[in-house]
Amino acid sequence: MASSEHVNVICLKWGTAYPPFYVNRLYAGVKRNLRRPFRFVCFTNEPEGLAEGIEVRPIPPKPEGLEARGKNWPTVYTKLALFKDGCGDLTGPTLFLDIDQVIVGDMDRFFDYKPGEFCIIRNWIERRKLLFRRRPKIGNSSCFRFEAGKMNRVWEAFAAHLDEAYNKKKYATEQAYMTHAVGLDKVNWWPESWVASFKRVCHRIFPLNRFLPPKTPKGASILCFHGHPNPNEAIEGFAQHKGRKVPIHQTTLPAPWIKDLWELD
Numbered sequence: 001m002a003s004s005e006h007v008n009v010i011c012l013k014w015g016t017a018y019p020p021f022y023v024n025r026l027y028a029g030v031k032r033n034l035r036r037p038f039r040f041v042c043f044t045n046e047p048e049g050l051a052e053g054i055e056v057r058p059i060p061p062k063p064e065g066l067e068a069r070g071k072n073w074p075t076v077y078t079k080l081a082l083f084k085d086g087c088g089d090l091t092g093p094t095l096f097l098d099i100d101q102v103i104v105g106d107m108d109r110f111f112d113y114k115p116g117e118f119c120i121i122r123n124w125i126e127r128r129k130l131l132f133r134r135r136p137k138i139g140n141s142s143c144f145r146f147e148a149g150k151m152n153r154v155w156e157a158f159a160a161h162l163d164e165a166y167n168k169k170k171y172a173t174e175q176a177y178m179t180h181a182v183g184l185d186k187v188n189w190w191p192e193s194w195v196a197s198f199k200r201v202c203h204r205i206f207p208l209n210r211f212l213p214p215k216t217p218k219g220a221s222i223l224c225f226h227g228h229p230n231p232n233e234a235i236e237g238f239a240q241h242k243g244r245k246v247p248i249h250q251t252t253l254p255a256p257w258i259k260d261l262w263e264l265d
Contacts, residue, residue, distance in 0.1 A: 003036045007111050008094040008148060010082065013044040014059060014074040018230075020049030021264075022099040027054050028264045029103025033221065036108060041088050043078075051264075057088040063159035071166060076174045079141055080165075080181070083154035090148035097222070098142040100230050102262050105221040109194065110145055118151070119188045120144035121195040121224070123175065137184060141175035142224050143195050157181045196220035198234060199227070206249035214255040223258070235259045 009030050013023055027040050028051075040054050047056040060081035062073035071077075081087065082096060093111050113119060120139035158165050158181060171177040179187055196202065196217035204212050214234065217223055225231055229238035229252065237254035239246055 003108070003111070005036055005093070005111070007034075007036060007038045007092065008041060008090050009034070009038050009107075010041045010043065010088065010090070010094060010096050011099050012059070012074065012078060012082075013042055013046065013099055014078075018099055023054065024049075024051040025262050025264055026097060026099050026101065026103065027051055029262070030097075030107060033103050033105060034107040036111065039090075041090070043082070043088065060084065060087055063162060065162055069162060069166070071162075076141070077158075077165070077177075079174060080158040080178060081155060083146065083151045085149055085152040085155075087148070092148060093145065094148040095145045096141070096143070098224075100225045101142060102223040102225070102231055102258060103221065104196075104217065104223050104261050105219075107221055109221060110143075110190070113190070114188050116147060117188050118144070118146050118182050118186055119190055120179075122189045122192075124197045124200045124226070136176075137179070137187075138173075138176045139179045139187060139189075140195075140224070140226065141178055142226060143190070143222055144178075151182075154178070154181045193217075193219040195222045195224055198223055198225050198229070202234075202255070203250075203252055209249070209252055211253075213253040216257055223261070231258055231262055235262075 011023060011026060023042050030040060041057055042050060042054050043057050043059055045059050050056060059074045060078060066073055079096065093115065095110050121143050123136065123138045123140040125135050165171065165177045171180060201217050202214040203209060204214065228241055234252060234255050235258050238252040
């Protein structure tokens with residue numbers, strides 16, 4: 001039986017890299033696969049083209065002192081502003097999703113799992129790198145859940161320590177800083193199969209990628225596209241990017257099954 005608890009699903013959209021249909025298809029996928037009542041909120045300053053039913057809120061304001069440091073806003077670091085109390089008038093269980101993801105299965109599990117705790121998918125790492133080191137304990141900020149109204153400390157840490165947050169030698173990415181700001185002892189990893197990396201799970205290793213199409217993710221709810229290919233490129237087959245040939249071991253044959261899962265209706 002589905003829970004009657006109201007929850008939030010949120011995303012960020014800025015710039016021109018991803019047109020509005022990315023948000024609309026994400027929303028459609030959530031509607032098909034989340035049975036409990038929910039708000040779907042898109043933080044954007046460009047609401048044109050977004051589907052009915054998507055609540056629009058402005059991009060959260062940048063922390064003081066950011067311009068003096070020569071840093072842009074919005075960027076991926078804007079995700080840290082979502083933790084600020086009152087952001088988007090949100091309260092309660094809140095699931096953040098990057099808009100370049102495809103919903104492929106049950107979404108209620110993301111709210112049933114360890115309620116009240118901070119949860120995130122553990123970041124992936126290239127297979128070859130695992131030969132020389134352990135997988136870092138860093139979350140991948142494409143998919144995380146938090147209690148809105150109860151994690152202001154993450155925003156406060158970011159706003160008060162901008163130089164540290166942007167120190168690439170210490171925290172290579174915003175998600176590394178987020179993991180630190182939340183506190184590793186308070187981070188819970190989603191079960192590995194729930195959020196599948198297209199690159200790590202679906203892509204065939206060379207030379208099989210030249211002869212076989214990408215695999216479908218077994219038991220997944222979310223198919224994550226970090227970097228390239230994005231969903232459009234994966235559907236059509238990934239051999240070129242911005243007019244240049246992709247290294248042969250990174251190419252993929254067309255994956256039309258993604259299109260079926262990424263429909264609006």
